[in-house]
Each structure stands twice: as structure tokens, then as C-alpha cells.
Amino acid sequence: MEKKNMNLTLKIWRQKDAASKGELREYPVKDVSPDMSFLEMLDVLNEQLVAKGEDAVAFDHDCREGICGMCSLMIDGQAHGPDKAATTCQLHMRRYKDGDTIVVEPFRAMAFPVVRDLCVDRSAFDRIQAAGGFVSVNTGNACDANAILVGHDTAEKAMDAAACIGCGACVAACPNASAMLFVAAKVSQYALLPQGQPERAKRALAMREAMDAEGFGHCTNEYECEAACPKEIKVSNIARFNREFLKAAITAD
């Protein structure tokens, strides 16, 4: 079947900086190949804007293969767009048809302030990680790797949680802008592994506290996070995090 190029209309959020007011502006894009990625389509638009002397649309991106977690667009109200288990950079234009209008906004959450246009500040995630998302082991302190046995299935489960790319789609998709899935994934990875045991309770408490301090909302079991997650992190991690937190809170000194 012959693939035909498309003409589209984009409605893109433009905002000069954190302090300015933003608005949706309309841009036509012509001759879009269905094999382009969504970000490549934005590249084409930006080349056209720069050639006309206009400011390019700012959007975060880097690896363009779905692993760095940098890209972060709300496309027609969906974090990372309509495809399941995909980041924005993995979304291809074959998903759209000629004449479509697409609304493109930044991830929206109080804890993710807009930096410019479609870029947001997700440093809240770094601060949560710094509060407890680690195993305290200085370089040089390790024992032989095979002295720590981890069963195959446990390792796989830990890996399922560790696959999080920290993009923030879970927060953007949640009506409460809750960061529970992100935090739960990290807490779960370490709670499942023997290496995480000594700091298990402390970690759950510290990361929970840091999360609340950043202004993320509470979890009300909407499951929107799981639906939006490009790495298919499961909400069962949130259940585990809740257990970890409760156990730690009850047994804390």
C-alpha cells in the first residue's frame, strides 16, 4: 500500500519562561511523512520557523529511542500520545491521518513548572532520589558479585520496576499529579533485592516525605499512571510501596 504524506494542523503551547503566561498557538505543517517520528515532525516545523526568523518551539528530547526519559509531551491530552508503552520519541506519524489537528502541551503538574514552551522542570524527581533512592555502598566496599544470590524471578521483578525512565508521564497522566508510581518503582526495586534490605524502612519513609514536600498529589487509585507509563510499570508497585511505608511507619522509633 502506498503511504501518502499528510498535511496537519498543530496547536502548540507557547510560553516564554516560567514567569510568563502561555497560550496555544496554531501552526500548519505540510507534507509530513508517515515514517517520521513525532519529534522529527516537530524538527521540520522548527526548521521552517527558524527559516522565517521566528523562535523555534522548545521541547526536551535527547536519545530519541525511548530510554533517556527526556521527551515529555501531552499530545491530545495523553502523556506521550496515543501509543501504548511508548515515549513521545517512539510515536510515529503513521498514527495520524491527513487533515488531523493535534494539540501539543507540556506535562502539567504543580511540581513540574514550565521552563519554556513544552519543557518542564522535573528536578523534583532528582530530589526524591537524593532523599533515599540508593543503596549506601561506597566504591570499593563491595563483596564478590556472586556472593549475593538473587533468584531469577526476583531479579526479573526488580528489573521490571527498575525499568522506569523517570520521564514523569505518570505524574502528567494522574488527575492528582501524584508521583506514586515513580517513587514506588524505585522503592520496589530495592525492597525486592537483598542489597536494599538494610535501608528498606528508612528509604520508604524518606522518599515518601520528599515526595510530599515537592507538592505532588495523593494517589486515589485511578491507574492512569500505569496506562501512560512507556515502560509498563505496574500499579502493583504502588501497593508494595504502601505496604513498605505502613510497615516502616508502624515500626519506626
Place this chain on the structure above:
Amino acid sequence: MKLDSKVPTGPIEKSWDKHRFEMKLVNPANKRKFKVLVVGTGLAGSSAAATLAELGYQVEAFCVQDSPRRAHSIAAQGGVNAAKNYPNDGDSIWRLFYDTVKGGDFRAREQNVYRLAQVSNNIIDQCVAQGVPFAREYGGTLSNRSFGGAQVSRTFYARGQTGQQLLLGAYSALMRQVGAGAVKMFPRREMLDLVVVDGQARGIVVRNLVTGALETYWGDAVALCTGGYGNVFYLSTNANGCNVTAAWRAHKRGAAFANPCYTQIHPTCIPVSGDYQSKLTLMSESLRNDGRVWAPKKKGDARRPQDIPEDERDYYLERKYPAFGNLVPRDIASRAAKQVYDDGRGVLGGQAVCLDFADAIKRIGEDKVREKYGNLFDMYHHITDENPYKVPMRIYPAVHYTMGGLWVDYNLMTTIPGLFCLGEANFSDHGANRLGASALMQGLADGYFVLPYTIGGYFAGTKLGKVTTGHDAFKEAVAATQARTDKLLKNKTGASPAVLHRRLGRVVWDKVGMARNEKGLKEALTQIPALREEFWKTVSVTGSGEEFNQTLERAGRVADFMEFAELLAKDALTREESCGGHFREEHQTPDGEAKRNDDKFCHVAAWEHKGEGKDPVRHEEPLTFENVHIAQRNYA
């Protein structure tokens, strides 16, 4: 300029121990008096920043991304090598050392490579202790798989996301130190100049990418961990933001640039599909454990790969290299794919060959294949809209890694005292070709286990005066950076930086790519300066310097690639031999393999910048091979 590699003498097995003992130490209470600036937070940068802070040094770390966790190390897929010999298949430190020297086509320093092999085992231990979820056997021990250029299984992995998991391990160690107040982290900052005071690296100028302000930071040493320059080709497997800027600006301040012509073309990437394409996606080398590479036997075969019968397929790697089969080193596999294409046997007539899993699925089942490579198959499916469980993958070589980089001595110090360079940004360990799963090993070796020792030797043995950012050298560097930014912002109509970058990439790929010759290189050496002139005349950068401006960021990086590309071509023209990833068509064996010239080129070429508009000067560091017998590589 004098290149003193400072490699220890005596038996190679003892050289690192001896060197560590002979270096002076900084006592624990004095470490806090020294400040180190770490630029880049990939595997090398994160591991170095975390480890230096653990030791008690003050550390300030910088990255261009919005978080240190996003550095491009995150995209490494297949694995990390170590000489653990857990599979009991005959591996040893010596064998890893041997394979790496041979894999690099005898163009790396033996002592560096030996140290790398030694600390490889510590890396796995450290990463496991951090909670990196490596693949495991049912009994709980670590799993291994094979990579190119080795006949043992020494590669540790976490599905197809090994780089991600190792980086998140190093990032967690880094964030632990940030939380403890031992590291100050500065994201969305791009280093635009190095500040040298009294011949020592003492600071950096960075652009705050959010506000546009030029900021200055002083330190007692600077560690560049800023990755490779593959994006000089425009299309590569690198992230879009990867660039040569920090290394190039340091080069212009006096750091020699070594072996820029050693670039690695990875054999298994998703082929180019259109002009708008912004990057090429790698399909991990680990896939060659189970996937079989083939091309049609018939020239100009227009059938879809799934319609070509078994007896009309040429499994050319298995045919040409029976001992290593599909797992020959990358440079060899890439050239073989190019030969097939040049022979008119590309799949569907295009620049592509097949990577086929039909046999593996028959042998171990689709579920097992999914467990091993699931995310890679999904990635392929997303991009091509074809299901690789059902039809063969189509692949073609693409630029992936750069072995060249800033010249460093055994201590990882550049030719500027106090300026260290780690990971892909330096030139040190891979010679003319890097073996698969060795980049993660080197990045982490440098950051966790080498720099933390050698930087102490530097501090303990060096007189460092007091410097603050009020020093004239900082003012001069800021003024130079500002002038450059202003110049980039002059034009508001013309071609976007991306358009000019694409044109540069085409010249570099066509003339300085997988196969090079004198005529093409000389053409490139005329075309690149002409394009650079055009760039400065016509590049259009909208917006201002005092705001978040991605067009300006891109323009600055492309401007540096325009200069760097010339050095790359010059180095390729001067090196009149073929070795590893550097293939000169004039120098090949009758079978089309790379033919080295050990009499004339058994050395590192390190280029010294002599000022704007002046020719750079080429220096040589001779290489000697006392432990691995130098020979023509043979994988047949």
C-alpha cells in the same frame, strides 16, 4: 608539546599496583580542601563525582540534560564485560586484556588495557552491591552472554537496558552524595570554555541553558566526561545532544586531541528511511548471539526477505569467519555488510542486510527470545512498523562510538595539568576499534577505580595557588564565549543550524566514513572549510542569548563540529594504513581486510592546536607490544 604517557615499567601484571603505591596520597582531612569540577554525568562522570565525594573531595558536577540520569550512557543496550570467568569457559584477566588489545587492532596502550581488564571485576561487584538488577540464573548467580571479538561469555547484562541500569546505579550513588551535600549538582549547564591559570586547568565557563547566563566555576582540577563526537556525522546512534564542544574547547586551550580518525561504525542499526531522519537506532550486538546475518545471494533481488528461500541466502559472516561466525568484531561485520551492498546484494536493493531470528525462535522458543531481547524487538517494531518475531530485521551499519578523544596519560590527565578526561571523551583504551560491551566497562573503570586514585597523586604532587572566578583568565574566557555567542546570533534569516549540520554530516559520512581514500579525504578537506565559512555567513539563530534557546545551543555545537571535522579528515589522511575502524581503501589485504603498517604507524597521533587559521601539529606517542604478539587479526 611533549607526550609523556607515564606508563609504569616492569611486569604488566604489577604495573597498576606499583603505580598506585608510588603515587603520593592526600590525607583524609586534606581532601576536603580540594574542589573538583566534573563535566558530564554519564557512566564516567557520575561514577567519578560520586566516588570523589565519598573520598571527601568537594565536587561540583554539570550536565546539559535536565537531570544527570539522562546522559547518553543510558542508551547502551547489550552489556558490560568482566573477566569473572563465572561460566568457567576459560576467561581470565589476561584473556580480556588480550582480546581487547587484539580487538583494537594493536593501536591501544597495553598497560591501560591491562588495568581495564583488572578492574573489570570490581565494577561488577560494585554495581551488584548498588542493586543493579543484572540477569540471573535460577540458582541466583549472575548470567553471562557473548559479544563480538571474544570466544568466551563474559558479558553481564540487564535485558537490553544494561547502560540504563548501570547509569542509574551510578546516578543513585551520585544523588546520595548530592543529598549528603557533598556534591553540588548543576543540570541544564553546557560547558563552553576551559579556564587555564598558570598552565593549570582551574575552572570552566558554562551557559545556564534556562536563563542563558554565562556562569563561571573554579576548581583545583577539572574532569571532562563529556562523551564522544559521533554526531559530527549528523546521523549516528548518539543522542541528539551529544557533541564535541567541551572537548574541542579544551583542545583549543591546549589539550592534545588523539586519533580523531578512529570512529566506530556499528554493524547492526535500523537503516535510514528518509531525509527528515534525526537519528539512527542501534540494535544491540547481543542480538548476534542468536540472530544470523544474511544477504540475498542474487544481485538486485527485489523479493521481501521472508520470501527468499533458504538456499538463496548467503550467511556471509558464518561463511567468511567460521571461528567467530556472527560474532566477529564490529569493524569487520560493518565492512562485510558494506561489501555486500556494494556488490548489489542489499535487501530490497537498499542499504540493508538481514538479521534473522527464525532459527533461534525454533530452537529456544519465542518466549525465551522475548525475555532476552524483548525491549529491542519492541523498539524495532515501533520504528519500522514490522514485527521482528515474524519477519527478519533489516539492519545496516551506522556511526556509533568514537575511539579517538582527548589524549590522556596513564593517570587520565590531558596535556593540560589538572585537566582529566574520562570515558568515551578520552582516547585511551580501545585502540582503533572498540569491542562490544567494553564502553560501559571503560567509563566505569575510569570513574570508580582510576581517577579517584590518580587525582590524589596530582594534588599531592602539585603546587596549586589560590584562584577564584574573579581572576583575569575567567574574565577573558567569558568575554571570548560572549563574543562567539553574539556572532552566532547575528543572522535571523538563512539556514537553520540543523540544515547546515546535515550537510556537514553528508560530507563526513561520504568521504570520511566506513571506507576512506586519499582523493575523497582531500575533497573533504576543501569542502569542510568552505561549508564552515558558509555556516558563519548564513546560519540563522533566532531568539536571544539571554533565554532558553535550543537553536543557539545547536548552533554552537555545529560550529565546533565544523572545525573538528577538518581535524578528523586530516588525521584520516595522514594515517596511511588501515586499522580497526579506520579503513583506507589503498591499504587492504586481497580479502578486503584492514592492512596495518606497523613500521610507520604503530603510534598514537595527538594533534596540538596552534591557533585560529594555523595548521595543527601532529605529535606521535610510540606504542610497544611486549605482552600481546602484534599480528594481522584473524577471526576466520
